[in-house]
Amino acid sequence: MTGTDTTNGLTTSTLESGIQELDQVVIRFAGDSGDGMQLTGDQFTRTTALMGNDIATFPDFPAEIRAPAGTLPGVSAFQLRFSSFDIHTPGDAPDVLVAMNPAALKAHIGQLKKNGILLLNTASFKPLDLKKATYTVDPRTDGSLDGYRVIEIDLTARTREALTESDLDNRGKDRCKNMYALGILYWLFQREVEPTQKALALKFAKKPAIVEANLKAMAAGHAYAETVEIFQVSYTVAPAKMPAGTYRNIMGNQALCLGLVAASNQGNVPLFLGSYPITPASDVLHQLSGYKNHGVVTFQAEDEIAAVCAAIGASYTGRLGITSTSGPGVALKAEAIGLAIMAELPLIVLNIQRAGPSTGMPTKTQQADLLQAMYGRNGESPMVVIACSTAADAFEVGYEAVRIATKYMVPVMVLSDGYIANGSEPWKLPDVDALPKIEVNYAPEGKPDEKFKPYERNPETLARPWAKPGTKGLVHRIGGLEKQDITGNISYDPDNHQHMIDTRADKVARVANDLPPLVPIGEKSGDVLVLGWGSPRGAITAAVTRLQEQGHKISCAFLRHLNPLPNDLEALMRSFKKVVLPELNKGQLASMLRAKYLIDVKSYSQVNGQPFQSHAVEDYMRNVLQEVK
Amino acid sequence: MTGTDTTNGLTTSTLESGIQELDQVVIRFAGDSGDGMQLTGDQFTRTTALMGNDIATFPDFPAEIRAPAGTLPGVSAFQLRFSSFDIHTPGDAPDVLVAMNPAALKAHIGQLKKNGILLLNTASFKPLDLKKATYTVDPRTDGSLDGYRVIEIDLTARTREALTESDLDNRGKDRCKNMYALGILYWLFQREVEPTQKALALKFAKKPAIVEANLKAMAAGHAYAETVEIFQVSYTVAPAKMPAGTYRNIMGNQALCLGLVAASNQGNVPLFLGSYPITPASDVLHQLSGYKNHGVVTFQAEDEIAAVCAAIGASYTGRLGITSTSGPGVALKAEAIGLAIMAELPLIVLNIQRAGPSTGMPTKTQQADLLQAMYGRNGESPMVVIACSTAADAFEVGYEAVRIATKYMVPVMVLSDGYIANGSEPWKLPDVDALPKIEVNYAPEGKPDEKFKPYERNPETLARPWAKPGTKGLVHRIGGLEKQDITGNISYDPDNHQHMIDTRADKVARVANDLPPLVPIGEKSGDVLVLGWGSPRGAITAAVTRLQEQGHKISCAFLRHLNPLPNDLEALMRSFKKVVLPELNKGQLASMLRAKYLIDVKSYSQVNGQPFQSHAVEDYMRNVLQEVK
Amino acid sequence: MSSVEHPKLTKKDFKSDQDVRWCPGCGDYAILNSVQTAFADLGKKLHETVIISGIGCSSRFPYYMDTYGFHTIHGRAPALATGVKLSNPELDVWVVTGDGDAMSIGGNHFIHTMRRNVGLKILLFNNRIYGLTKGQFSPTSPQGKVTKSSPLGSVDYPFAPIALALGAGGTFVARAVDILGPHLQSMVKQADSHNGTSMIEIYQNCNIFNDGAFTGFTDKGARDERILYLEHQKPLLFGANKDKGIAFDAHFRPFIVEGDDLGKAYVWDETSDTPAPAMALATMDEEVFPVPIGVFRRQDKPNFEYAVKQQVETAVANNKQSIKDLIYAGEIWDVK
Amino acid sequence: MSSVEHPKLTKKDFKSDQDVRWCPGCGDYAILNSVQTAFADLGKKLHETVIISGIGCSSRFPYYMDTYGFHTIHGRAPALATGVKLSNPELDVWVVTGDGDAMSIGGNHFIHTMRRNVGLKILLFNNRIYGLTKGQFSPTSPQGKVTKSSPLGSVDYPFAPIALALGAGGTFVARAVDILGPHLQSMVKQADSHNGTSMIEIYQNCNIFNDGAFTGFTDKGARDERILYLEHQKPLLFGANKDKGIAFDAHFRPFIVEGDDLGKAYVWDETSDTPAPAMALATMDEEVFPVPIGVFRRQDKPNFEYAVKQQVETAVANNKQSIKDLIYAGEIWDVK
Numbered sequence A, B: 001m002t003g004t005d006t007t008n009g010l011t012t013s014t015l016e017s018g019i020q021e022l023d024q025v026v027i028r029f030a031g032d033s034g035d036g037m038q039l040t041g042d043q044f045t046r047t048t049a050l051m052g053n054d055i056a057t058f059p060d061f062p063a064e065i066r067a068p069a070g071t072l073p074g075v076s077a078f079q080l081r082f083s084s085f086d087i088h089t090p091g092d093a094p095d096v097l098v099a100m101n102p103a104a105l106k107a108h109i110g111q112l113k114k115n116g117i118l119l120l121n122t123a124s125f126k127p128l129d130l131k132k133a134t135y136t137v138d139p140r141t142d143g144s145l146d147g148y149r150v151i152e153i154d155l156t157a158r159t160r161e162a163l164t165e166s167d168l169d170n171r172g173k174d175r176c177k178n179m180y181a182l183g184i185l186y187w188l189f190q191r192e193v194e195p196t197q198k199a200l201a202l203k204f205a206k207k208p209a210i211v212e213a214n215l216k217a218m219a220a221g222h223a224y225a226e227t228v229e230i231f232q233v234s235y236t237v238a239p240a241k242m243p244a245g246t247y248r249n250i251m252g253n254q255a256l257c258l259g260l261v262a263a264s265n266q267g268n269v270p271l272f273l274g275s276y277p278i279t280p281a282s283d284v285l286h287q288l289s290g291y292k293n294h295g296v297v298t299f300q301a302e303d304e305i306a307a308v309c310a311a312i313g314a315s316y317t318g319r320l321g322i323t324s325t326s327g328p329g330v331a332l333k334a335e336a337i338g339l340a341i342m343a344e345l346p347l348i349v350l351n352i353q354r355a356g357p358s359t360g361m362p363t364k365t366q367q368a369d370l371l372q373a374m375y376g377r378n379g380e381s382p383m384v385v386i387a388c389s390t391a392a393d394a395f396e397v398g399y400e401a402v403r404i405a406t407k408y409m410v411p412v413m414v415l416s417d418g419y420i421a422n423g424s425e426p427w428k429l430p431d432v433d434a435l436p437k438i439e440v441n442y443a444p445e446g447k448p449d450e451k452f453k454p455y456e457r458n459p460e461t462l463a464r465p466w467a468k469p470g471t472k473g474l475v476h477r478i479g480g481l482e483k484q485d486i487t488g489n490i491s492y493d494p495d496n497h498q499h500m501i502d503t504r505a506d507k508v509a510r511v512a513n514d515l516p517p518l519v520p521i522g523e524k525s526g527d528v529l530v531l532g533w534g535s536p537r538g539a540i541t542a543a544v545t546r547l548q549e550q551g552h553k554i555s556c557a558f559l560r561h562l563n564p565l566p567n568d569l570e571a572l573m574r575s576f577k578k579v580v581l582p583e584l585n586k587g588q589l590a591s592m593l594r595a596k597y598l599i600d601v602k603s604y605s606q607v608n609g610q611p612f613q614s615h616a617v618e619d620y621m622r623n624v625l626q627e628v629k
Numbered sequence C, D: 001m002s003s004v005e006h007p008k009l010t011k012k013d014f015k016s017d018q019d020v021r022w023c024p025g026c027g028d029y030a031i032l033n034s035v036q037t038a039f040a041d042l043g044k045k046l047h048e049t050v051i052i053s054g055i056g057c058s059s060r061f062p063y064y065m066d067t068y069g070f071h072t073i074h075g076r077a078p079a080l081a082t083g084v085k086l087s088n089p090e091l092d093v094w095v096v097t098g099d100g101d102a103m104s105i106g107g108n109h110f111i112h113t114m115r116r117n118v119g120l121k122i123l124l125f126n127n128r129i130y131g132l133t134k135g136q137f138s139p140t141s142p143q144g145k146v147t148k149s150s151p152l153g154s155v156d157y158p159f160a161p162i163a164l165a166l167g168a169g170g171t172f173v174a175r176a177v178d179i180l181g182p183h184l185q186s187m188v189k190q191a192d193s194h195n196g197t198s199m200i201e202i203y204q205n206c207n208i209f210n211d212g213a214f215t216g217f218t219d220k221g222a223r224d225e226r227i228l229y230l231e232h233q234k235p236l237l238f239g240a241n242k243d244k245g246i247a248f249d250a251h252f253r254p255f256i257v258e259g260d261d262l263g264k265a266y267v268w269d270e271t272s273d274t275p276a277p278a279m280a281l282a283t284m285d286e287e288v289f290p291v292p293i294g295v296f297r298r299q300d301k302p303n304f305e306y307a308v309k310q311q312v313e314t315a316v317a318n319n320k321q322s323i324k325d326l327i328y329a330g331e332i333w334d335v336k
């Protein structure tokens, strides 16, 4: 049986000396912000990736401010799913929930699968803990946990026991209890412990006492699980049959940065990042600030406006200007992006979207900034918009952004979101030597007595020359006022203005000439076409593949390029009875497609700060399929 | 014969003692920026309005910076059209062109009607003047003015002659030559001179020598025209049969401000304007700064962001916050507008649009900021959008903005444009006592021991209470983070977020419940419906009325409310074979309608910084009518 | 209202019902506590008090005060608060902001508020780091600071917020420290009594991302030697036994005096005609000199909202006009 | 390149082919002329010079110079120029801005440029009015100014741009006057030779909307008595016969000395350790004291772009890595 992209609890399996084989598992670690759940999840993920499973993760941390310990707003969670087959999402409901305190239990028990394993740290179920979690009755006593395989362990006591010989004080020891829990899970799922041992040694290299304590706690947890036989069996998940190659586990912001740097290297065009920190985009600034050894210049500006303006200044100078932010920052950059459009300079704007409007819910995900990307500027100011759909995909999208910006001399908006940025997945590393060519041409020195024409265009791309200050014979002036085509002089001539308005639009439209054909998953015609863009890709793929296996005439296709849209999109849409578009917004791309093609695209909208659940998508599409018939 | 909304040159007329009667005239004054053409046009307009004609004007001044005297970029023009019937536009081609120098001639001769009157100031046709205007040959000598009724006068010499007794130096005297020209035209079109005499006396009250010189020059021009018989006849235009009432000539920015102040007075809600100067919106700031005696507080902020934030602060405090700007300024305000949407506070954003993108052509008109108004913010941040279509209409739109903002506790974007802002027309003054009611309710003092619920909503409008700081018992906190409905506490709950996203959208949608029915000009069904919004209204009305007179089944309707759209719009659209939408953008409203209704709305787009010419609209629609048949 | 109805509120009355959500150990707690204490001492009323903040850890402040509050957007609190104050000058308006919020993205509104002398009381929580976004250097971080966004050390020179406020024309400029409660409370009270813009820079420890930024002079052991308390019309003395002082040479360069020279210590005048002495103190090298806290400058000058209000009131009084007068103005004519 | 190929350019070479479009009589002409003269004298090359401006009458400046030029958006020139300078520190980057552009909407970028000491040369055309938008008061207009947006007189207090620059940490801060060409040219040259941010406030007459704003001290007749030329290491003397001087009292308050007291005139040191004396001059009451022009402060300090460049170069040198190394990093594994 090929795995289907959904989990079935921990029940289907082949027995072998107490070890059951599963094709996939979903684990959720939940605890207080201070309990180290992100670290724990991260270690499990790395180990599991190294063991060859396919894997997808979903960290879900609380609002920006650390909430008081033990309360619901302070709960931090990390979900990961690993499998022996190709998966697309971190899973909907977990098979295993580790709840480090009552608040974590309360926040997450609702999603645990029936008969799922629930690991509780009894040390934190004192009356005050329960009260902080707004429990009036201890949930372990009121039957509400019936139907789960509850495992109660006093992790704090066990950990302290394991660390009696450690020099750490009790607070320090207690910090190791997540490793104790990890040890238990490592036994339960037959994970190797070496990668974590190495990683911790590296992470706390300067604090050997802490390394030792963590490793001891992990070993103790592992031994405890093995010896005490709290579990009847342990499980294993065979490596996934992934395409041959070298892999690395990667998060979206990381991959995006690598794509940008790789393209910069390919095109021999040095990068400049102007940025101002904002959740969930700050990691792009952090990451690229670490690539100074690749010649990347990063500038933490005083605000988003200065950040984008500095990037435009850099592009004017012949570097490729990039600016990274999230929605509210894009709003502030709008005026300057208009300038870049007018100046016809390359520029890359990275919008790692978060839940809006306004400050909204900064740590939650959403894809509601598409129409802002399209129209969020004064006047007719068309801009290329592309989007990444998974962590690994972000590499290619970063690369593509550089290609388009430099080939067409245009600003490019790249849309990602918090889910992609922070989620991780195994990434099949590209053959660096086979990366697509990026050719960047700067205008050569001018001839004496020939006036340089800054708006003389490449007939194919309509790109104007990229003339670096410092080059002899190319002195010229540009700016935000309308300018005469070819000469670049200021012009208020009505016909010229119309021509320039049309030309700027045409330049963006021509980007579509470069695009590869759309390749749907499934047949090229049928009952329902599910279109998608951005992070819902995983949930849609999972849902559609399952429906296809059930024999439905449903296909799906994903758009990386949102402006311009691919030339073959319309024909594809018209080959299906119905087109449905799930989006984490109120139907933004759907409305663009409806306006452009007059096709009755059905919007499936969810705007609650959460990613789509593949089961919900599946159910929705099943209904649509029914209606179509 | 009822006048049709187009001019036929100065030929059709009834004779009477050398005075011919016309039903309309279009005059264009053109000269150097320093020649006082705007003042001249303005005086002609006022006088003519007082004489009971209908009138429409179109000032067209050069780019922001004063260009060198005598050059093409320095030409300033003022077109006005007056008539004995109801007109909608300042006319396409002028019957009379006054050209104060060769540059003015060169820039405008192309539009003068065949056989039109061309008044030239010969004093400024010296070789250097011709060169500055890039003429290589004197156009008076090369036959290029054949076919016009050319009248050459050395206005400078004549004016100096008339002012020999004046104490002014020659520079001062020369400044009066526009009044000499005005005197000529006043005779030609039988205008009264008293209003101008009074106006000048007032304007230069502190400089009697200047008043005297100007009046003398005007009288001399008048006498000259009468005596020298340069014209065979003079003309008159009977008063228009306008609805009974009291009239005043008004420009768009003025009317908008009056609407705001009137509504503020009606609703007893004091106004606060936070603004930063920008063309063509600055006059709103100037105007409202002059209304301090109506309790209006105006604040010239350090930038657009501070301006809108201060306005939000004012609204928070119980004043009605307004901010005025143009497109680039709206871009800067986007983030803060999102805050107002989240805080659910009233706010009025006035966008007096200009030609973009970026700095664009600041003195030219365009209506390309509609999609920015709709979508130019991060996240799902729906906002009410309304637009004014003529100078006089701006009064009602300003009034309506206040009504909506305070009734629904929402930000309202008002779109106007440079054409409306600077154009003028006679305005039938409203009966102040009969203005629609505006009821503003502030939350009353809270009851002790009852916690105030800042997001408890009015069930009809979904408005939350307007709780003024300073009121006892209402202390509460708001902000840009997502909040729980009713309590207003910060909430990251997915269901609540979805609910609030939906509620904010619903609140905007409910504004449609208040709207009066759409009343098309013409039948309610037929071949073609021309929809319009904003300043093209005049050109569309003129074109459609003419086509109707020619028997075509064409109607037109105008949208003041762009978000939400009127509930009866869809039915109206579906009653015609074809819907066409002329817009000074690339089809922005058209795309909104296509997306929403899946109706194949045809966009008629012009983006050249100029208003539509009614004849062009007429020709376009005639083609569409043909296609439909 | 009779005073019976309004007994003086206590510190507890200023606490809202929301859980305080700063990291345990954060300096913000101490500041919150001092502000609540000072507000109670000042006899403030809940409903007349408005607290406006931007975005940052510090900017969560309004949620914890049972007054009117507005948690706005990043950097814009002074601008929004200016609108509040102009609309209703009677309100008691406080701005809470961070070093990123006020000095980085909000720098422009900050300096213009100072310039205009709007009657806002600004509490600038300076932890020399971006807390909320998890630890990037801020415009007040020292050069060389290693953070997530400056892995090789920041190359930026920092602002001296006091100097910036002085350069912008600030009329009440002071500094306090989170953990020196009574002094901070006294600063809050003095800020309160000032009629124009008051700005207090409050050194605040972010124990998660910039722990110990100020311990060099705020630690119990170091304090006496390293903190210089500015006191109006008192000489600039410091040290456990006030045995050291700060004097200025003819070029207004500071130097330390001791022993027999102690009498040369400069007598502080916070109301000086010129901002030069305050500027000299504000730019003193923290490594070499003690760190001044207290009032750097206090200058009485009519505030902005008062001038705006007066202009409106005078216009209303001098030129009463009905709406009808306004609309039926200029050249009007009748059509029958 | 051999020097034969590049004879020194003349003032005319710096003129572009575009018609200059300021109002006849505008002070901008004189400034343009002085800048062209100074650039020629300095032996600048067209292709290495970049002029970046915001929006305003003054910001049309780049169009009239036959160098690289970028007429950007309102207030943002220093930010954009920072990107230029960081990307290519070899370029000679000048920023042209107005009092509205730099002090109002662009205030934040202005102060951050000063703080970072980016090697930009900023020419701030201060006409104390918004020219391009046809005459509203600006943040440097005096209180009481009647303009279109302040029909009853502006109630704003103005900035002192020099003081603001000092408060922000400016390392070269100077003032000049449009019509005093040789002095202005000398300021331009000194700004050019400074290694960090140079800022020259240039008083510029807008003869259309604010005519005569500076005539009180720039008119031929008034000049001698009303202008104080700052000269490094020379006493602060003024008057036709240099018979008056400025001294400071112990609190650094300025006062005028004459006759026997002339020797007490303060000896100006533009390189002073502390910005206090410059601050004292920058805030002197224009009505009472002469108006200082010249260099208020000059401080040698490594510039920002150099530090950024060095960090990158060191990183490249210390940690050379191929793109393959970068991508195939961390925990990787093979699937066969």
Ligand SMILES: Cc1ncc(C[n+]2csc(CCOP(=O)(O)OP(=O)(O)O)c2C)c(N)n1
Residues within 6 Å of the ligand: A276, A277, A278, A279, A304, A328, A329, A332, C055, C056, C057, C058, C059, C074, C097, C098, C099, C100, C101, C102, C125, C127, C129, C130, C131, C132, C133, C138
């Ligand atoms: C427009 C915008 N840009 C960026 C951010 C992200 N952001 C939130 S707070 C903050 C800085 C916080 O630093 P500070 O003001 O010093 O406050 P602290 O958290 O240290 O108290 C940043 C960059 C934002 N919320 N909005």
Ligand SMILES: Cc1ncc(C[n+]2csc(CCOP(=O)(O)OP(=O)(O)O)c2C)c(N)n1
Residues within 6 Å of the ligand: B276, B277, B278, B279, B304, B328, B329, B332, D055, D056, D057, D058, D059, D074, D097, D098, D099, D100, D101, D102, D125, D127, D129, D130, D131, D132, D133, D138
């Ligand atoms: C975002 C934006 N806001 C406002 C404007 C309008 N505007 C253009 S220049 C200017 C101020 C000009 O004053 P200043 O900088 O002093 O230059 P000057 O014209 O006096 O030389 C303003 C408000 C604009 N172009 N862009």
Ligand code: SF4
Residues within 6 Å of the ligand: A065, A066, C021, C022, C023, C025, C026, C027, C028, C057, C058, C127, C131, C132, C205, C206, C207, C208, C209
């Ligand atoms: S991150 Fe720092 S400033 Fe923010 S709450 Fe925690 S300790 Fe306080």
Ligand code: SF4
Residues within 6 Å of the ligand: B065, B066, D021, D022, D023, D025, D026, D027, D028, D057, D058, D127, D131, D132, D205, D206, D207, D208, D209
């Ligand atoms: S408006 Fe003033 S500043 Fe602008 S060009 Fe004219 S005179 Fe110069």
Ligand SMILES: [Mg+2]
Residues within 6 Å of the ligand: C056, C098, C099, C100, C125, C126, C127, C128, C129, C130, C131, C138
């Ligand atoms: Mg901080």
Ligand SMILES: [Mg+2]
Residues within 6 Å of the ligand: D056, D098, D099, D100, D125, D126, D127, D128, D129, D130, D131, D138
């Ligand atoms: Mg100016």
